[in-house]
Amino acid sequence: MSDLYRFLGSTGIKVSKFCMGTMTFGTKWTHVGTLSWQESDALVKQALDAGINFFDTADVYHQGESEEYLGKSLAAVRDKVVIATKVRGRWSPDVNDVGLSRRHIRWSVEQSLKRLGTDYIDLYQVHGWDAKTPLEETLSTLNDLVREGKVRYIGASNFAGWHLAKALGVSERRGWERFVTLQPLYNLMVRELELELLPLCRDQGLGVLVWSPLGAGFLTGKYRGAGAERPKGARREDREKAYLQFDEEERGMRVVDELEKIGKAHGGSIAQAALNWVVAREGVTSAIIGARTPAQLKDNLDALKWNLTAEEIARLDALSEPPRLYPYWMIAQFHTNR
Numbered sequence: 166m167s168d169l170y171r172f173l174g175s176t177g178i179k180v181s182k183f184c185m186g187t188m189t190f191g192t193k194w195t196h197v198g199t200l201s202w203q204e205s206d207a208l209v210k211q212a213l214d215a216g217i218n219f220f221d222t223a224d225v226y227h228q229g230e231s232e233e234y235l236g237k238s239l240a241a242v243r244d245k246v247v248i249a250t251k252v253r254g255r256w257s258p259d260v261n262d263v264g265l266s267r268r269h270i271r272w273s274v275e276q277s278l279k280r281l282g283t284d285y286i287d288l289y290q291v292h293g294w295d296a297k298t299p300l301e302e303t304l305s306t307l308n309d310l311v312r313e314g315k316v317r318y319i320g321a322s323n324f325a326g327w328h329l330a331k332a333l334g335v336s337e338r339r340g341w342e343r344f345v346t347l348q349p350l351y352n353l354m355v356r357e358l359e360l361e362l363l364p365l366c367r368d369q370g371l372g373v374l375v376w377s378p379l380g381a382g383f384l385t386g387k388y389r390g391a392g393a394e395r396p397k398g399a400r401r402e403d404r405e406k407a408y409l410q411f412d413e414e415e416r417g418m419r420v421v422d423e424l425e426k427i428g429k430a431h432g433g434s435i436a437q438a439a440l441n442w443v444v445a446r447e448g449v450t451s452a453i454i455g456a457r458t459p460a461q462l463k464d465n466l467d468a469l470k471w472n473l474t475a476e477e478i479a480r481l482d483a484l485s486e487p488p489r490l491y492p493y494w495m496i497a498q499f500h501t502n503r
Contacts, residue, residue: 168182169181169182169216169469170182170218171372171450171451172372172450173247173288173318173345173346173372173450174345174346174366174370174371174372174450175345175370175371175372176318176345176372178247178287179218180218180219180247180372180450180451181216181217181218181219181451182444182450182451182452182469183217183219183440183444183451183452183453183454183465183466183468183469184217184219184220184221184249184374184451184452184453184454185208185209185212185217185219185220185221185453185454185455186221186222186376186453186454186455187205187220187221187222187226187231187234187235187455188222188223188226188231188455189205189455189456189457190205190222190226190227190230190231190234190235191205191226191227191228191230191231191233191234192227192230193227193228193230194226194227194228198457199227200234200457202234202237205234205235205238206234206237206238207459208456208459208462209235209238209239210238211459211462211463211466212462212466213242213246215466215469216469217466218245218246218247219246219247219249219451220235220239220246220247220248220249221249221250221348221374221453222235222248222249222250222251223250223251223252223254223292224250224251224252224254224256224273224276224277224280225251225254225255225256225292228256229276229280232250232277232280232281233280233281235248235281236248236280236281236282236283237282240282243283247287247288248281248283248286248287248288249286249287249288249289249290249320249348249374250277250281250286250288250289250290251289251290251291251292251322251348252265252269252270252273252274252277252289252290252291252292253265253269253291253292253293253295254292256273264295264297264298265291265295265298265302265303266295266298266302266303267302267303267305267306270303270306270307270310271306274286274289274310274315274316278315284314284315285314285315285316285317286315286316286317287317287318288317288318288319288320288345288346289307289310289316289318289319289320290319290320290321290322290346290348291303291307291319291320291321291322292322292323293322293323293324294323294324294325294328300331300332300335301335301339304332304335304336304339304341305339305341307319307341307342308336308339308341308342311342312342318342318345318346319342319343319344319345320344320345320346320347320348320371320372320374321344321346321347321348322347322348322349322376323348323349323350324347324349324362325361325362326360326361326362326365329344329347329362329365329366329371330365332344333369344371345370345371345372346371346372346373346374346450347362347366347371347372347373347374348373348374348375348376348453349362349373349375349376350375350376350377351363351373351375351376351377351378351443351446351449352375352377352378352379352380352384352439352443353380353384353420353424353439353442353443353481353485354380354383354384354417354420354485355377355380356485356486356487357487358373359487360490360493363446363448363449364448366448367447367448372450372451373448373449373450373451374450374451374452374453375443375449375451375452375453376453377453378439378440378443378452378453378454379436379439379440379454380439383417383421384420384421384424384435384436384439385434385435385436385439386421386424386425386435386436389418389421389422416484416485419484420481420484420485421435423480423481423484424438424439424481425438427473427477427480427481430477431471432471433467433468433470433471434464434467436464436465436468437464437465437467437468437471438468438473438477438481440452440454440465440468441468441471441472441473442473442478442481445472445473445478454466
């Protein structure tokens with residue numbers, strides 16, 4: 166069981182290496198799937214029974230329903246779990262009801278606290294970069310929320326390398342609370358994180374909370390083989406819609422085939438092998454898993470029962486190796502010649 170928990174970056178708290186994602190909790194967003202309160206609550210209880218103590222949501226998920234459902238489900242164990250939510254998204258047509266201004270953050274955190282039914286948020290994350298708001302305004306507001314006890318820690322999501330480096334530098338210079346986590350897209354088919362962001366997080370001691378570790382379902386194997394559930398319409402458009410940016414479908418299928426071999430060798434599934442590859446990466450703290458049914462969640466949670474070998478990781482690395490962009494191939498040459 167001790168292998169299940171990891172320190173959240175350089176903080177003193179531990180979180181489970183799988184985090185329960187709740188984007189499907191609610192009934193207002195049909196494009197990501199909908200779950201009723203009863204269905205959502207059953208998944209939360211299933212995750213808790215498996216030892217999961219980390220739950221991720223956002224204020225905009227199903228227009229707040231996700232936070233409401235999660236808060237209600239965790240009320241009895243609030244002091245035993247770590248709740249992460251996010252701020253930035255648009256809430257209404259009002260011109261100021263979006264972004265990372267002091268006004269919007271202040272309003273949003275109060276609404277999130279009410280919906281979650283708690284007086285503090287463990288990890289409050291900015292959902293993305295806001296180029297229209299001065300960074301100092303955003304960071305000073307987040308610092309104030311920590312000082313006031315409404316927020317324990319702060320994090321960022323969907324930042325570029327220079328975004329994160331600049332934010333850390335500003336906070337360091339001003340003596341403000343720093344981001345302790347990054348929540349990025351990362352999986353076997355989308356590995357750009359390894360170029361700058363993952364090394365930066367390792368260097369600065371940030372925890373990394375991966376979203377879409379299964380590539381919007383591609384890395385479960387559901388799009389392969391005759392009669393499989395394949396995206397409709399143009400291939401490129403559908404992959405982009407699913408956050409998949411790899412260049413060849415054939416390469417993706419080779420990776421899935423290898424995941425199947427590895428999964429079978431451990432008595433597990435394709436998805437379990439893909440999840441274990443993510444949480445085995447140096448610097449990754451937790452993988453955010455989402456499910457629509459108890460069976461899907463059980464399959465994901467069963468990945469906790471086994472680990473990849475070093476040789477299996479190397480095979481998957483080689484099959485999914487992304488093109489090395491400039492200046493990274495040049496950096497690699499210099500490093501080799503040391």
